[in-house]
Amino acid sequence: MGVKLLLEKANVPGIRTYDVYRREGGYATAEKALKEMSIEAIVEEVKKSGLRGRGGAGFPAGMKWSFIAKPEGVPRHLVCNADESEPGTFKDRYLMEFLPHLLIEGLLISSYALGSNDTYIYIRGEYAWVADILEEAIVEATKNGWLGKNILGNGFDCMVHVHRGAGAYICGEETALIESLEGKRGNPRIKPPFPAIQGLWMRPTVVNNVETLAAVVPIIKMGGEEYAKIGVGRSTGTKLISACGNINKPGVYEIDMTISVEDFIYSDEYCGGIAGGKKLKACIPGGSSVPILPANLLLKTAKGETRYMNYESLSDGGFATGSMMGSGGFIVLDEDQCIVKNTLTLARFYRHESCGQCSPCREGTGWMEKILQKIELGKGESSDIDLLWDIQRKIEGNTICPLGDAAAWPVAAAIRHFRDEFEWHINNRELSQTSNFGLQHYADPIHVPA
Amino acid sequence: MSLQFNNEQMSEFKRLVARYPEGKQKSALLPVLHLAQDSFGGWLPTEAMDYVASLLEIEPIEVYEVATFYSMYNLKPVGKFVFEVCQTGPCMVSGSDNIIAYIQKQLDIKPGETTKDGMFTLKLVECLGACGYAPMMQVGKIYREHLTKEKVDAIIAEYRMQVVAQN
Numbered sequence: 001m002g003v004k005l006l007l008e009k010a011n012v013p014g015i016r017t018y019d020v021y022r023r024e025g026g027y028a029t030a031e032k033a034l035k036e037m038s039i040e041a042i043v044e045e046v047k048k049s050g051l052r053g054r055g056g057a058g059f060p061a062g063m064k065w066s067f068i069a070k071p072e073g074v075p076r077h078l079v080c081n082a083d084e085s086e087p088g089t090f091k092d093r094y095l096m097e098f099l100p101h102l103l104i105e106g107l108l109i110s111s112y113a114l115g116s117n118d119t120y121i122y123i124r125g126e127y128a129w130v131a132d133i134l135e136e137a138i139v140e141a142t143k144n145g146w147l148g149k150n151i152l153g154n155g156f157d158c159m160v161h162v163h164r165g166a167g168a169y170i171c172g173e174e175t176a177l178i179e180s181l182e183g184k185r186g187n188p189r190i191k192p193p194f195p196a197i198q199g200l201w202m203r204p205t206v207v208n209n210v211e212t213l214a215a216v217v218p219i220i221k222m223g224g225e226e227y228a229k230i231g232v233g234r235s236t237g238t239k240l241i242s243a244c245g246n247i248n249k250p251g252v253y254e255i256d257m258t259i260s261v262e263d264f265i266y267s268d269e270y271c272g273g274i275a276g277g278k279k280l281k282a283c284i285p286g287g288s289s290v291p292i293l294p295a296n297l298l299l300k301t302a303k304g305e306t307r308y309m310n311y312e313s314l315s316d317g318g319f320a321t322g323s324m325m326g327s328g329g330f331i332v333l334d335e336d337q338c339i340v341k342n343t344l345t346l347a348r349f350y351r352h353e354s355c356g357q358c359s360p361c362r363e364g365t366g367w368m369e370k371i372l373q374k375i376e377l378g379k380g381e382s383s384d385i386d387l388l389w390d391i392q393r394k395i396e397g398n399t400i401c402p403l404g405d406a407a408a409w410p411v412a413a414a415i416r417h418f419r420d421e422f423e424w425h426i427n428n429r430e431l432s433q434t435s436n437f438g439l440q441h442y443a444d445p446i447h448v449p450a
Numbered sequence: 451m452s453l454q455f456n457n458e459q460m461s462e463f464k465r466l467v468a469r470y471p472e473g474k475q476k477s478a479l480l481p482v483l484h485l486a487q488d489s490f491g492g493w494l495p496t497e498a499m500d501y502v503a504s505l506l507e508i509e510p511i512e513v514y515e516v517a518t519f520y521s522m523y524n525l526k527p528v529g530k531f532v533f534e535v536c537q538t539g540p541c542m543v544s545g546s547d548n549i550i551a552y553i554q555k556q557l558d559i560k561p562g563e564t565t566k567d568g569m570f571t572l573k574l575v576e577c578l579g580a581c582g583y584a585p586m587m588q589v590g591k592i593y594r595e596h597l598t599k600e601k602v603d604a605i606i607a608e609y610r611m612q613v614v615a616q617n
């Protein structure tokens with residue numbers, strides 16, 4: 001069993017309620033922070049921990065916190081990003097659903113460190129019942145003096161508010177989220193100014209992911225240095241991975257980032273192997289935006305070294321032969337899955353979610369979907385692959401927000417690693433409607449079929 | 451104006467608006483539109499949007515542009531129960547296509563349509579954050595996960611029973 005810092009208590013009956021959470025040692029860390037630590041000391045521990053943002057970009061949390069502007073007389077805000085809409089990702093939901101008080105304790109410590117008296121949780125609208133769980137937990141925490149005025153007699157006031165979104169992936173992007181929280185369409189803002197200077201209501205704002213803010217609790221509890229000892233290199237602490245697709249045990253797992261990809265997929269403690277005794281074909285290891293990898297490059301790097309479940313190892317080889325940790329949404333595809341069709345569903349997703357502000361993203365995502373649809377329906381032409389490549393290249397790097405890149409990368413990686421599967425579809429128009437390219441030569445190099 | 455929040459809905463409205471600073475009441479727009487949709491039959495006629503604008507003291511256009519941006523707001527009437535089935539990659543590789551086809555057959559409607567009796571609407575949606583419990587759909591506030599054909603039949607029967615019991 002690996003180290004568990006976040007989900008250690010997830011299976012304790014009733015842990016969702018204040019009483020059980022408190023009995024299990026909950027809020028003791030918040031008490032320590034508010035009673036014994038200075039604001040600077042808290043920020044320093046978070047810096048020392050090496051904690052990287054768990055929302056996808058992996059930006060060091062302590063550094064982000066130290067950027068927040070502190071102009072006299074202007075309120076500051078912490079916003080918790082619970083929009084969780086990247087396909088393959090459902091870890092924040094799990095944390096909020098089963099351990100709402102862990103998040104609130106993390107929010108309290110973080111709000112104190114940042115000087116946020118009104119902290120918002122922006123939760124995707126579809127998680128309606130999770131919003132109810134959070135609201136209930138906030139009521140309990142307030143009743144017990146952990147939220148409200150003059151908390152623990154320390155003079156600090158803090159209220160946490162739940163704000164439900166209404167169905168828009170783009171609102172996970174921090175400036176779109178801020179716009180949405182202001183009651184507008186989720187159109188990302190041009191940066192600078194960065195939220196740390198002018199964010200919510202033009203006030204200094206820090207936006208952090210649910211898991212990032214929950215991780216503040218173990219960091220303050222054990223100290224940044226101890227936290228940093230877990231993991232490897234710049235991948236410190238533990239990471240939640242939501243595993244899905246064709247595996248025996250889909251679900252949310254907390255890993256310490258020294259486990260190999262192979263162990264994560266095949267060990268019974270985690271994914272439990274490929275469902276139905278089938279063979280592994282490919283995997284999107286960090287949410288739908290990150291490059292898909294064929295089994296051979298997933299389990300071993302291009303240099304033939306074991307690949308591990310951490311930031312550095314997953315991106316080893318760059319986009320040519322590697323991928324990314326991203327949001328921790330781990331999507332496994334077995335031998336029967338069609339890469340063209342899978343890429344099509346993702347292209348449709350990004351077309352649907354583009355806010356439409358930039359023409360390369362708005363037009364490009366539509367074109368990519370149309371061309372992929374054509375190939376999938378057995379009407380593709382050989383020039384289509386190059387056309388797809390050209391379109392994705394013209395989107396990447398040419399847009400206001402990273403959604404454009406996020407839409408381009410899955411298409412680019414699918415063509416890069418599975419070009420012959422696209423060609424097969426185009427050359428076998430009829431056959432491709434009734435059968436499937438299958439595994440061909442993308443075999444798992446370790447679990448060689450008998 | 452005939453559409454109005456009742457007392458209970460009005461106090462919920464006030465609770466929502468109180469979360470934001472003085473003068474920033476427009477921030478409550480998304481939550482208030484959810485409340486309006488839930489209060490006025492599952493969708494947002496223009497009249498409801500105008501009402502929300504007047505309550506928040508903003509221009510109607512500020513409400514329309516938001517209501518049209520977010521996928522959870524229905525701008526047309528929907529059935530009593532809306533089946534929102536996820537069709538994105540992870541659900542697709544876990545068999546959502548078969549479930550979607552089965553629901554279409556059982557309800558005899560296509561995506562975007564409502565059954566003649568006004569009971570069910572079928573909507574195809576993108577990833578709902580339940581990829582590990584696929585195939586899945588959202589019905590109202592809840593997620594129905596690990597769908598199979600048998601489960602779909604049971605769910606349809608369950609909602610039909612609910613309506614019979616209410617009448």
Ligand SMILES: Cc1cc2nc3c(=O)[nH]c(=O)nc-3n(C[C@H](O)[C@H](O)[C@H](O)COP(=O)(O)O)c2cc1C
Nearest residue numbers: 053054055081083084085172173174208209212402
């Ligand atoms: C299109 C898009 C969608 C995003 N969705 C999310 C999301 O659902 N949750 C999240 O925490 N971060 C999301 N992000 C990243 C946020 O912009 C931001 O970097 C993050 O919330 C910062 O928190 P962290 O540093 O704790 O990770 C998204 C970014 C983009 C470009």
Ligand code: SF4
Nearest residue numbers: 355357358361399401
């Ligand atoms: S890249 Fe796409 S989603 Fe992002 S601002 Fe431009 S159009 Fe909107």
Ligand code: FES
Nearest residue numbers: 536541578580581
């Ligand atoms: S892909 Fe269907 S819930 Fe995520």
